[in-house]
Every structure is written in structure tokens, then in C-alpha cells.
Amino acid sequence: MALPVRMQLKYWGIAAAVLAVMLWFLGDVLLPFVLGSAIAYFLDPVADRLERAGLSRAGATAAITVAAILIFVILALAVVPALVEQTTQLVDTAPQLFRKLQTFLTSHFPEVMNEGNPVRETLVSLGDTVKQRGGELMNTVLTSAASVINILMLFVIVPVVAVYMLLDWDNMVARVDDLLPRDHAPVIRELARGIDDTLAGFIRGMGSVCLILGVYYAVALWLVGLNFGLVVGVVAGMLTFIPYVGAIVGGALAIGLALFQFWGEWVWIAAVAGIFFFGQFLEGNFLTPKLVGDSVGLHPVWLILALSVFGSIFGFIGMLVAVPVAAAIGVVIRFVVDQYKESRLYTGLSRDTDR
Numbered sequence: 212m213a214l215p216v217r218m219q220l221k222y223w224g225i226a227a228a229v230l231a232v233m234l235w236f237l238g239d240v241l242l243p244f245v246l247g248s249a250i251a252y253f254l255d256p257v258a259d260r261l262e263r264a265g266l267s268r269a270g271a272t273a274a275i276t277v278a279a280i281l282i283f284v285i286l287a288l289a290v291v292p293a294l295v296e297q298t299t300q301l302v303d304t305a306p307q308l309f310r311k312l313q314t315f316l317t318s319h320f321p322e323v324m325n326e327g328n329p330v331r332e333t334l335v336s337l338g339d340t341v342k343q344r345g346g347e348l349m350n351t352v353l354t355s356a357a358s359v360i361n362i363l364m365l366f367v368i369v370p371v372v373a374v375y376m377l378l379d380w381d382n383m384v385a386r387v388d389d390l391l392p393r394d395h396a397p398v399i400r401e402l403a404r405g406i407d408d409t410l411a412g413f414i415r416g417m418g419s420v421c422l423i424l425g426v427y428y429a430v431a432l433w434l435v436g437l438n439f440g441l442v443v444g445v446v447a448g449m450l451t452f453i454p455y456v457g458a459i460v461g462g463a464l465a466i467g468l469a470l471f472q473f474w475g476e477w478v479w480i481a482a483v484a485g486i487f488f489f490g491q492f493l494e495g496n497f498l499t500p501k502l503v504g505d506s507v508g509l510h511p512v513w514l515i516l517a518l519s520v521f522g523s524i525f526g527f528i529g530m531l532v533a534v535p536v537a538a539a540i541g542v543v544i545r546f547v548v549d550q551y552k553e554s555r556l557y558t559g560l561s562r563d564t565d566r
Contacts, residue, residue, distance in 0.1 A: 234525045234532065243365055245531050247372025253415055254373075255380050272378045279370075293441055405542040410535060413452075416502040421451045423498060424490055431486045432465060435479060438472055440465070447487075451494070452514075458494075462487035513537060 233241065254275055261271035376383075391399050425448020432440025447461025465483050473479040517537035521529035551557050 234528060242528050242531070243368035244372050245528060246365070247369045248376050249414070249531065250369070250373040251376035251380055252410070253418060254377055256411075256415065258377055258380070268378060268381070272374060275377065276370075276374055290441075402539075402542055402546055405546070406535075406539050409538040409542060413538065414534060416499075417452045419502045420494060420498045421448045421457075424448045424451050424457070424494060427490060427493070428461060428465075428486065432483065435482050435486070437465060437469055437483060439468060443468070447490075455491075458487050458491045513541065 257275060258268065258271040261274060262268060266274065388396070388400070425445055427444075428447045429441045429444025432444055437443070443461055443465045446464065447457045449457070450460055451457035462484070465487065466480065469480045469483040473483075514534065514537060517533040518530055521533035521536065523529075525532070
């Protein structure tokens, strides 16, 4: 006989409270394990395909590990140093860009740059802030990241956790399924499948879209010779998970930089704009329908709310678990709504009368 609903809510509430306390007090300790588990979840379909191709689970994990090491070495030697250098240069060059913007506005829109005009005062204030605080902000971010996350431990523990989790993923799922309460196992499996579909569509699908578009924007902007094109491409790719935001922010930043760099050479400015228009066409017509699907189940507003709430409460570890928790809550809410519409509370006596 199943437990009463009140007792079930009590036990699940205790489990949620314990999880919240663990995230609160052990966030920094759990960070490498959460990252490793996320990487293993992302790569599990690749391992399954390699298994279907004839490899053992250990062989599939080894092949993925070797490929990941090669990619990491390439990024560490070629991409990351250039990205850090361009980011630092962008911060250092920002005051000069603001001065050029002021000169451009003065020559073309002199009334905007009159003494006391709000636009002029805002530009001057913003330029001074970037000049004074830009380098300090970069140093603070890097120092905080190194002290809180402990970069060395992160690079050591995360790959180890990811390899072990990927190697034993199917066995862990089977063990968890074996521990499910028998009366509720079918419902829990149904909810788990819904959560997995949502996460697979968003994390795996949108993660792949962000990666592809980030590489495309960075390489394309580099080919046209745009200064800081690598930084702009990475930013646009990272923000692609929010519809249109990546293209708008990245496009505005890239076109703004192109105006300063290629002023008068309209072909190159049009080329920069065309890169983002083509990126949006590629995303909307090929990448998102193919990799994500028509319905992910995570509304952008719901996702932003989850990231903001969990990030403010639990810090960086909260932002990592925000998407899975938001997906789980969304699936549970849809399940509860479906159950409500099947209940007497919703249908009343009309169903019995029709019968």
C-alpha cells in the first residue's frame, strides 16, 4: 500500500531541504563533481553510439577521452591565450573607442555633444569608468575565480569525475531505477523521461548550437580582420542559449567595432553584419530544428529567472544546477496540471452526468 500523500510530501520536502543545505554549505566542494557529471551527461549519447558501432563501454570512454584531450591541448595552445589577450586589449582600448565615438558624434551630430547634453555626460562618465575600473575589474575577476574555484583542482578533478561517470553512467541509472519505490516507479520513470528529454534538448542541443555558432562567429570575424573578433564570437556563442540575445549583443558589438575600424570601407562593415545575419539564418533553419527540436520545454523567461534565483542564492554552483532544476520543476508542473485536469476537482460532476 502506498504511503499517504502527506507523508510523501514530507519525505520529498526533507530531501529537497537536504539538497539545498548541501548546495549552500558545500557549493565550492561540489563544483568539480557537478561539472564532471554535466560533461558525462552531455557525452553519454556519443558513448552510446560508439557502443552500437561495436566498441565496449570502456573503449568508447577511452576514445572520447583521447579526443577530449586533443581538443583541450589545441584550445590551450591556440585559442585560450589569444582569447585572454584580446579580452585584455579590449578593456585597455575601450577608452580610446569612447573617444573615437565622441569625435564621430561631434563631427556628425554636434548638437548631441553640446555641453550639458545627457548623451555627452553619459559617454564621458562611461569612458572614465571603463578607463579607471576596467583593468581592476579584470584582475578582480581572475583573482576571485582562482581563489574560489581553485583552478588547479578544477582541471584535475573534473576530467577524472567525468571519465568515471561516463564509464559507469548506464549502471548508475540502473541502480537508481532499482531503488525507486515500486508503487511509484512508473510515474517517476515517466517524469524522469520528460526531464531527460527537456535537458537533452536544451543542454545537449543548445550547447551544441552555442558551440557551433561561437566557432563560426569567431572564425568568420577573424577572417574579415575585425579586431577582437574572437572575443565577440565567444560572447555571441555563449549568449545564443537565450533566443536572439546572442545575435543582437554580438552583432551590435561587432558592427560597432567595425564602424570604428572600417569607417568608410562599407564592404567590410556589410560583411560583418552579413556574418550575423547568416548566423541567424543558419541557427533558425538548420541548427536549432535539427539539434534542439521544435519544443524544448524551457521558456527563456523561466530559464533566466531560474539562473538569477539560484545564482543569487547558491552562487556559481547554483547557476550550474539551475537548468536541471528548472527543467525538473517544469516537467513536474506539467504533470500536476495534467493530473488536475483529470481530477474531479477540475471536471466536477459533469463527467459523471455525461456517463
